[in-house]
Amino acid sequence: MFFIVNKTKNELQISDIKISLGPRQAMDLDKIIDRSKSDRSRDLDLAIKQGVIQVKQKTPTETPIIISNNNDDDLETSKIDDMKEYLAEEIKNQFDILKSGLTNSKNNNDNSGDLSQILNQLKGLVNNNSTNESVDEDVIMDEEKLSNIHARSIDKKLKNVESNEVKYDKKEIEDNIEDNISELEGLL
Numbered sequence: 001m002f003f004i005v006n007k008t009k010n011e012l013q014i015s016d017i018k019i020s021l022g023p024r025q026a027m028d029l030d031k032i033i034d035r036s037k038s039d040r041s042r043d044l045d046l047a048i049k050q051g052v053i054q055v056k057q058k059t060p061t062e063t064p065i066i067i068s069n070n071n072d073d074d075l076e077t078s079k080i081d082d083m084k085e086y087l088a089e090e091i092k093n094q095f096d097i098l099k100s101g102l103t104n105s106k107n108n109n110d111n112s113g114d115l116s117q118i119l120n121q122l123k124g125l126v127n128n129n130s131t132n133e134s135v136d137e138d139v140i141m142d143e144e145k146l147s148n149i150h151a152r153s154i155d156k157k158l159k160n161v162e163s164n165e166v167k168y169d170k171k172e173i174e175d176n177i178e179d180n181i182s183e184l185e186g187l188l
Contacts, residue, residue: 002029002038003057003158004048012052017041026056035061056158095123 006012006021013020017037021027029038038044039061047053099119 001057001059002035003027003055004029004044005054005056006052007054008052012047014041014043014047016043019044021053092123095119 003026004021005026006024009023011020011022017029017033019027019029019032029035044053048055
């Protein structure tokens, strides 16, 4: 991530990498151009030195970006399954310890029989849950919810980053084929 912010109230052009930043606009250069081009940009370096552009976050280039593969998902799923089995065994062992403690005190208290029945029921539930296999399901989410989640994650990433509020306008452009045809005819 190479996150920069235009600190001025004017539009800023970085000509050698062909980037335009609006007033107080922020941008992640790694999403637009290759890091090697942005590192070699003299105009960008000059703007940073002059304080016109502020670098909010720049990750080192040698940091590999890890993209998960299906094999990694299988490995993670097996680790989760192993952890579930371990926790189920540990809970069973704790129930057995509690049950043995209750049977020892059964002679002293009549309510311990009820507690041992409850523990047996809980142990049965744990056994049933540990034998169930997890099922992967495709989840369909609303695009608006996904965009809200994305916005919150970006806000969380940039929480400690000092900057003025980044403003943007969301515009929908209607693409009408008849207008495109008439525009092309006008050019001919």
